[in-house]
Amino acid sequence: MSLREQLCEYGRRAIEQGLVIGTSGNLSVRMGNLVAVTPSGIALDRLTPETCPLVDLTGRVVEGELRPSSETPMHLAIYESTDAQAIVHTHSVFGTVVATTMTELPPVHYNALLLGGVVKVAGYATYGTPELAANVRAALEGKRAALMANHGGVTIGATLEEAFEATRLLEWLCEVYVRGLSVGRPAVLTEEQLAAVVERALNPPPL
Ligand SMILES: [Zn+2]
Numbered sequence: 001m002s003l004r005e006q007l008c009e010y011g012r013r014a015i016e017q018g019l020v021i022g023t024s025g026n027l028s029v030r031m032g033n034l035v036a037v038t039p040s041g042i043a044l045d046r047l048t049p050e051t052c053p054l055v056d057l058t059g060r061v062v063e064g065e066l067r068p069s070s071e072t073p074m075h076l077a078i079y080e081s082t083d084a085q086a087i088v089h090t091h092s093v094f095g096t097v098v099a100t101t102m103t104e105l106p107p108v109h110y111n112a113l114l115l116g117g118v119v120k121v122a123g124y125a126t127y128g129t130p131e132l133a134a135n136v137r138a139a140l141e142g143k144r145a146a147l148m149a150n151h152g153g154v155t156i157g158a159t160l161e162e163a164f165e166a167t168r169l170l171e172w173l174c175e176v177y178v179r180g181l182s183v184g185r186p187a188v189l190t191e192e193q194l195a196a197v198v199e200r201a202l203n204p205p206p207l
Contacts, residue, residue: 116143
């Protein structure tokens with residue numbers, strides 16, 4: 001599957017799985033000095049490879065008729081400052097609930113380690129602006145995921161599949177936390193407990 005075909009496939013899955021409604025999310029994948037990104041104004045389950053523009057690392061369109069996603073500056077800023085090869089941004093429900101009510105998602109489940117532990121909420125700025133890109137870049141430092149205040153979430157990966165699975169995990173962690181808050185006070189894992197998980201993962205017991 002070509003990288004632009006992957007954008008269509010994961011765009012479709014994002015809608016099917018309820019992570020995105022219509023055009024309210026965007027995906028990109030890097031190929032060397034070029035980035036294929038979802039276009040502005042087309043629902044993510046209606047994409048075809050030709051509708052996905054190719055831009056260079058400054059945002060100039062090098063192929064495609066349509067305008068790249070309005071969030072392209074954020075994608076490019078993330079590629080500049082991380083080892084990401086793919087990025088998924090959505091307005092998923094529980095991620096957005098956390099991003100509108102809290103300053104971070106505490107690690108209440110050890111799978112949070114897959115995203116870098118605590119997930120920070122980047123400060124609010126208008127969509128598509130360099131300010132938002134800078135805020136997200138800062139929140140992502142050393143992490144695979146960030147939330148964006150009053151907006152949504154963003155995840156990165158070495159492949160689009162990895163970035164997409166990170167988005168699913170982020171949404172699951174946010175849902176567990178939000179539902180936990182409706183029942184009681186979710187216990188947050190301590191540094192020691194998280195360190196023990198890392199230790200266990202690095203040194204599994206013999207078969
Ligand atoms: Zn957005």
